[in-house]
Amino acid sequence: MILEKTFVDSITYRPGAVILYPGKSDMLYRVQSGLVRIHTMDDDGNGLTLRYVKPGEFFGEESLAGLERTYFAEAVTDSTVDVMNPALxxxxxxxEVTTHLVRILSRAYESIYRLVGKRLKSRIAAELLELSETALATRQPSGELMIYATHDELAAAVGSVRETVTKVVGELAREGVIGAGYGKITLKNTEALKEIASQ
Amino acid sequence: MILEKTFVDSITYRPGAVILYPGKSDMLYRVQSGLVRIHTMDDDGNGLTLRYVKPGEFFGEESLAGLERTYFAEAVTDSTVDVMNPALxxxxxxxEVTTHLVRILSRAYESIYRLVGKRLKSRIAAELLELSETALATRQPSGELMIYATHDELAAAVGSVRETVTKVVGELAREGVIGAGYGKITLKNTEALKEIASQ
Known part of the structure; x- marks a missing residue:
């Protein structure tokens, strides 16, 4: 449990708001509610999602090492973020922070592994399963999980482009594994999706 | 400076020796001298290098979070490794460990960025520059740095296959940026290599 005095502030952001730009900061951030996307950008301005930060998880960890931040942090949904003084x-x-760092490092290595070894279809399936555990997913009356994500957002997360993602999403929909609508995807067969993700 | 009592043991490994297999361990490891390669393997047995651990750097960090290790650690050159009890x-x-974790996380994100956005030639150039700062590099009488690395090892590090790496290495050699011999590469023009790595 983090001590009261460590907290500097608690700020709520609207979807799409940029919380942090690349640069330097002395603070450590923890998501209280909502969902934060950590992303970078290539020379052509294409976004690349590095990770999603869920409630209870940290970002801005480079302040612990006095390093410069190379990424953007952006609120995906309405998000409340605790600002903390790492010195305290x-x-x-x-x-707790170290445990978190080990976990996200392990997730980063998993991404590398998937980028190199896995087909795009597996990467998209794995991404949908990961998003299904975030604030972007809502349970439908039918019991199915619906995920709010555009093909552009999926492309940024799996390191591809929208056109190709659209093709693969269509394929998964035809196979009955997911249902695809504008800006949202319904998980129809989670077991099949897990199978595809592991291939 | 890490306290004496924290050290459990200090072990020297020969090149190619496997220091850690995937699994669970209660210990934290630090390279005292030499070079350790952290790698994983795909279903077909192809190696994928996640990072190199240089003297003063740690591996086995998952013990800090009580997590399972999913990678292999292997001595690249003669390497002495300190075994430490993280509880102490x-x-x-x-x-110090946290700072290290932040650094390797940042390096992992850089790899993801390169895998997605950069051409193979840039990735190979960046990898050669990184290796030039490890025990695999030796300064030649001519003043040039020579790196001991096979095309297979380079392929594992940049997420490609030997045949394609051989083609790109040949291209870099024809351009006069590197000199390529069996199992070794000489850096002929470091500035040009940096330029290619950043493209």
């Missing part, structure tokens, strides 16, 4: 973290807090 | 790390030590 207790030993216990630090362990 | 001081607050100061923990900060």
């Amino acid at each position: 973290l207790s030993a216990e807090d630090n362990l | 790390l001081s607050a100061e030590d923990n900060l």
Whole structure:
């Protein structure tokens, strides 16, 4: 449990608001509610999602090492973010942050593994499963999970382009694994999706 | 400076020796001398290098979070490794480990960025520059740096296959940027290599 004195502020952002730009900061950030996207941009301005930060998770970890931040942090849904002073973290807090760092490092390596070894279809399936555990997913009356994500957003997350993602999403929809609508995707067969993600 | 009592053991490995297999461990490891390669393997047994660990750097960080290790650690050159008990790390030590984690996370994100956005030629150039700062590089009497690395090893590091790497290495050699021999590469024009890496 992080001590009260460590908290500097708590700020709520609207969807699409940029929380952090590349640069330097002395603060550490934790998502209280909502969903934050950490992304970078190539020379042509194409976004590349590095990770999603869910409630209870941290971002801005480079402040712990005095390093420069090379990414953007953006609110995906309405998001409340705690601003913390890393110098005031207790030993216990630090362990929490370290555990988090180990987890996101392991996720980053998984992304590398998938980018190199997996087909785009597997990468999209894995991404949909990951998004299904975030604030972008809502349970439908039918019991199915619906994910709010455009093909552009999926492309940024799996390192591809919209046109190709649209083709693969169509393929998954024809196979009955997902239902695809404008800006949203319904998971119809989670087991099949897991199978595809592992291929 | 890490306290004496934290050290459990110090072990020297020969080139090619596997230090850690995927699995669980309670220990944290630090390279004292040499070079350690962290890699994973796809279903077909192809290696994928996740990072190189240089003297002073850590691996086995998943023990800090009680997580399972999904990678192999292998000695590249003669390497001495300190085995440490993470439970006995001081607050100061923990900060050192945290700083290291932030750095390797940032490197992992850079790899993702390169895998998605950069041409293979840029990735190979960046990899050669990174290797030039490890124990795999030796300064020649001519003043040039020579790197001991096979095309297979380069392919594993940049997420490609040997045949394609051989083609690109040949191209870089024809351009006079590097000199290529069996299992070794000489950096002839570091500035040009940096320029290619950034493209």
